[in-house]
Amino acid sequence: MTDTTQKATALQQLHxxxxxxxxxxxxxxxxxxxxxxxxxxxxxxxxxHSIAASLGYEDGxxxxxxxxxxxxxxxxxxxxxxxxxxxxxxAEPGETIRRAIGLGVxxxxxxxxxxxxxxxxxxxxxxxxxxxxxxVAFQLNARTDxxxxxxxxxxxxxxxxxxxxxxxxxxxxxxxxxxxxxxxRETVSALVDAFGPQKLSVIxxxxxxxxxxxxxxxxxRISYGPLTQRVALRAYRDLAASLYADGVIPEDxxxxx
Numbered sequence: 286m287t288d289t290t291q292k293a294t295a296l297q298q299l300h301x302x303x304x305x306x307x308x309x310x311x312x313x314x315x316x317x318x319x320x321x322x323x324x325x326x327x328x329x330x331x332x333x334h335s336i337a338a339s340l341g342y343e344d345g346x347x348x349x350x351x352x353x354x355x356x357x358x359x360x361x362x363x364x365x366x367x368x369x370x371x372x373x374x375x376a377e378p379g380e381t382i383r384r385a386i387g388l389g390v391x392x393x394x395x396x397x398x399x400x401x402x403x404x405x406x407x408x409x410x411x412x413x414x415x416x417x418x419x420x421v422a423f424q425l426n427a428r429t430d431x432x433x434x435x436x437x438x439x440x441x442x443x444x445x446x447x448x449x450x451x452x453x454x455x456x457x458x459x460x461x462x463x464x465x466x467x468x469x470r471e472t473v474s475a476l477v478d479a480f481g482p483q484k485l486s487v488i489x490x491x492x493x494x495x496x497x498x499x500x501x502x503x504x505x506r507i508s509y510g511p512l513t514q515r516v517a518l519r520a521y522r523d524l525a526a527s528l529y530a531d532g533v534i535p536e537d538x539x540x541x542x
Contacts, residue, residue: 293391293422296366299327300424300460301483305500308368308508312336313355316513317362329363331356333370333394334511344511349375353384360389368392368424373400379411383419392424394463397450399430406453413458426486426506427451427459432466444472448479461486461505468493470502477503 299306308328311317312335320326334344336355352371360367367390374395375381385393395412397405409427416423429450435443443466451462463486467473473494476485482503489496489509496507528534 289386289389289391290421292366292389293424296328296368296391296424297422297460299366300505303483303500305496305504306506307496308506310335310370310509310511310513311359312339312514314358314362316517317359321363321365326365328366328368329359330392330394330508331359331367331369332509332511332514333372335514336370338511338514345372347372349381353381353388356385356388356390366391368394368426370394372396373398374408374412377411378408379415382412382423382425383415386416386419386421386423391421392426392460394426394428396428396430396463397454399434402450402453405429405450406457409454409457409459417458424460425454425458426461426463427454428463428465429454430465432464432472440472444475447476451476451480451485455480455484463487470494470498473499473502473504 306328307325308330309320310330310332311320312332317329321329333347333352336352337344337347340347340351356369369385369390371381371385371393378395382393395408409425412425429447431447431450432443435446447464451464454462461484462480464476465488467476467485467487468490473485473487483505485504486506486508487499487504489507490512499507
């Protein structure tokens, strides 16, 4: 557990540093190794959507045992801290996190799916208490879908809902609040003002701010979710189409290890 404890503390320090933590999401051992070998990589984050897709599940439809079963190979592929996407935490979020910690995972995204606020807060509380019982500074990146899935509400109301939920999650001990849909300066500034600097986590999407711009506004972390897999699959599809068209494997293809 000492190694896990040290990795959790290292991830905590990365979140609290003024430099934004950039995590390029992975979904298996080989993508972990590719990303971990890059000089700029400081931590590894899984994309639950990508793991689910690689195993034939819809996003959010992967059984708990399957989701946890994908993690040991990723943890074993790197010496860096690993934070996992664990959907909504499943039926017993505290037990889910306890099991994840046992696999060497030191952080997690857990989404509220816009459940009633008191229920969402209780789930965050269960995760934090489970991590404390394990003696690990577990980094809960508590996600709220208030903006991304807020429906037809005016944007200002969605932001207000995100602030209410995120503030409540932080009060229960969440390390960060992950707010998908925070794409513009005004929205990000409002969230950082409410949560404090180095407490907001975002996803980099086409048309969003750059990582450097998010950093200048006090954002702690930026991830890229399933988009990394989609870019990789597009390259794979394009290569396959080229080969069917009588193309050849590019000469600059890396040699097998």
